[in-house]
Amino acid sequence: MTDRAHAGRAVAVxxxxxxxxxxxxxxxxxxxxxxxAESGVATVSSDxxxxxxxxxxxxxxxxxxxxxxxxxxxxxxxxxxxxxxIGAELGISSEWPVVIVGxxxxxxxLANYGGFASRGFRLVALFxxxxxxxxxxxxxxxxxxFADLPAVARADGVLIGVVATPAPAAQQVADALVAAxxxxxxNFAPVVLSVPPAVDVRRVDLASELQILAFHQxxxxxxxGQVAR
Amino acid sequence: MTDRAHAGRAVAVxxxxxxxxxxxxxxxxxxxxxxxAESGVATVSSDxxxxxxxxxxxxxxxxxxxxxxxxxxxxxxxxxxxxxxIGAELGISSEWPVVIVGxxxxxxxLANYGGFASRGFRLVALFxxxxxxxxxxxxxxxxxxFADLPAVARADGVLIGVVATPAPAAQQVADALVAAxxxxxxNFAPVVLSVPPAVDVRRVDLASELQILAFHQxxxxxxxGQVAR
DNA sequence: GCAACTTTGTGCGTTCCTTCACAAGCGCTT
DNA sequence: AAGCGCTTGTGAAGGAACGCACAAAGTTGC
Numbered sequence: 001m002t003d004r005a006h007a008g009r010a011v012a013v014x015x016x017x018x019x020x021x022x023x024x025x026x027x028x029x030x031x032x033x034x035x036x037a038e039s040g041v042a043t044v045s046s047d048x049x050x051x052x053x054x055x056x057x058x059x060x061x062x063x064x065x066x067x068x069x070x071x072x073x074x075x076x077x078x079x080x081x082x083x084x085x086i087g088a089e090l091g092i093s094s095e096w097p098v099v100i101v102g103x104x105x106x107x108x109x110l111a112n113y114g115g116f117a118s119r120g121f122r123l124v125a126l127f128x129x130x131x132x133x134x135x136x137x138x139x140x141x142x143x144x145x146f147a148d149l150p151a152v153a154r155a156d157g158v159l160i161g162v163v164a165t166p167a168p169a170a171q172q173v174a175d176a177l178v179a180a181x182x183x184x185x186x187n188f189a190p191v192v193l194s195v196p197p198a199v200d201v202r203r204v205d206l207a208s209e210l211q212i213l214a215f216h217q218x219x220x221x222x223x224x225g226q227v228a229r
Numbered sequence: 230m231t232d233r234a235h236a237g238r239a240v241a242v243x244x245x246x247x248x249x250x251x252x253x254x255x256x257x258x259x260x261x262x263x264x265x266a267e268s269g270v271a272t273v274s275s276d277x278x279x280x281x282x283x284x285x286x287x288x289x290x291x292x293x294x295x296x297x298x299x300x301x302x303x304x305x306x307x308x309x310x311x312x313x314x315i316g317a318e319l320g321i322s323s324e325w326p327v328v329i330v331g332x333x334x335x336x337x338x339l340a341n342y343g344g345f346a347s348r349g350f351r352l353v354a355l356f357x358x359x360x361x362x363x364x365x366x367x368x369x370x371x372x373x374x375f376a377d378l379p380a381v382a383r384a385d386g387v388l389i390g391v392v393a394t395p396a397p398a399a400q401q402v403a404d405a406l407v408a409a410x411x412x413x414x415x416n417f418a419p420v421v422l423s424v425p426p427a428v429d430v431r432r433v434d435l436a437s438e439l440q441i442l443a444f445h446q447x448x449x450x451x452x453x454g455q456v457a458r
Numbered sequence: 459g460c461a462a463c464t465t466t467g468t469g470c471g472t473t474c475c476t477t478c479a480c481a482a483g484c485g486c487t488t
Numbered sequence: 489a490a491g492c493g494c495t496t497g498t499g500a501a502g503g504a505a506c507g508c509a510c511a512a513a514g515t516t517g518c
Contacts, residue, residue: 020505028434046467061466105338106335162439207344209433217388274496301496302483303493
């Protein structure tokens with residue numbers, strides 16, 4: 001999973017010491033809960049919520065227990081309360097300024113992704129150096145040349161950046177992001193970024209995901225003595 | 230019934246028993262190794278490879294040991310051998326036919342992703358029901374109406390599908406994929422898909438990834454006594 | 459006010475994963 | 489051919505995560 005050993009020893013169950021595995025599931029719970037709320041559901045049991053989210057009920061309860069005790073025995077959880085508590089834990093209350101670098105198809109897709117605001121993010125700028133893109137408007141923002149990054153980053157206090165460039169450009173983009181004070185990077189380029197230890201990088205890679213699926217698929221096939229056609 | 234039944238524990242580490250955590254890292258190693266090979270590197274030590282991939286050297290060696298013993302003590306690993314062995318384990322040798330449903334910006338980005346062929350995948354069809362898209366050519370393929378899915382899936386033996394539609398359409402797309410014999414789904418839509426137990430779904434969600442980053446960012450800020458924003 | 463019922467919160471055993479540390483093995487040098 | 493330096497492969501220890509199972513705690517109905 002993640003071997004981002006944050007602070008090394010801080011993982012102990014201190015105040016706010018939510019296990020990494022739990023953190024990774026909180027956004028999922030949040031999403032499911034918001035959907036429930038929109039469907040008019042006011043209260044939900046751990047069993048029902050766990051089924052919807054596709055996890056084990058006991059695991060769900062334990063995850064939620066790290067945030068505090070917000071359930072009512074015999075009844076369940078109030079959806080709105082959970083949404084608020086998970087949101088608080090994830091920092092949705094504050095509004096994180098985010099920049100996207102690279103406005104190809106992927107950058108477009110990300111920029112037009114509707115869920116930024118409702119999840120605590122504000123897209124503040126799009127960068128790309130392609131002349132035919134600079135100056136055009138995408139998702140209500142004007143695409144700016146990458147050279148503008150430092151100014152924007154400092155002006156808006158940007159700490160989170162998304163790399164959606166082709167692989168060859170990714171490393172130097174990351175370097176520039178780090179130099180501009182960004183220390184959380186979401187990397188969609190199929191390369192391993194080299195950054196200072198203080199910078200947190202998450203990598204999202206289509207091919208890796210497909211290969212993991214293919215591995216399981218292959219194993220299933222082997223078990224049945226079948227051959228992938 | 231399987232080896233698992235009459236084997237206490239050792240067999241779990243035997244042929245085909247690669248731990249899930251290791252499987253998730255193999256594509257990363259593969260990618261790094263291919264990059265090394267293209268740079269003309271012929272041999273690499275676990276330390277060097279681990280540094281490049283950003284993992285612990287011992288973990289890397291243990292991961293590789295599940296595939297067999299392909300290193301030379303005192304020297305390291307031959308890059309080409311590792312690429313081949315990891316490829317074999319991941320099923321890169323065979324060529325998995327893949328379909329993408331949804332040809333918006335994200336679908337475009339995925340379709341134009343160059344790494345399919347080199348990683349054992351062959352993109353066989355793109356589906357979208359938008360009239361202005363059907364019939365157009367994307368990434369060398371003609372976009373087809375979603376109704377064509379069953380025919381294509383059976384003709385090509387498609388077992389892996391990518392959902393790149395907006396959230397509201399995702400569930401029914403998934404249902405159709407399953408009905409057409411697809412049992413590995415990569416889901417980019419921000420919803421939890423409900424599928425039969427035999428179907429393997431992996432979810433890739435921009436917002437979740439950002440929220441995990443934000444959580445760590447927030448925790449770092451808290452540690453320093455800072456306030457977000 | 460009490461009993462029956464429901465659901466949470468969690469202690470505990472189990473499994474999985476990670477990391478350390480070192481013996482075994484290989485090539486190079488002398 | 490023997491010793492030296494380097495790197496792999498892995499035993500073992502320590503953590504982290506999972507999930508069962510149940511007591512605690514609340515609600516509902518009478």
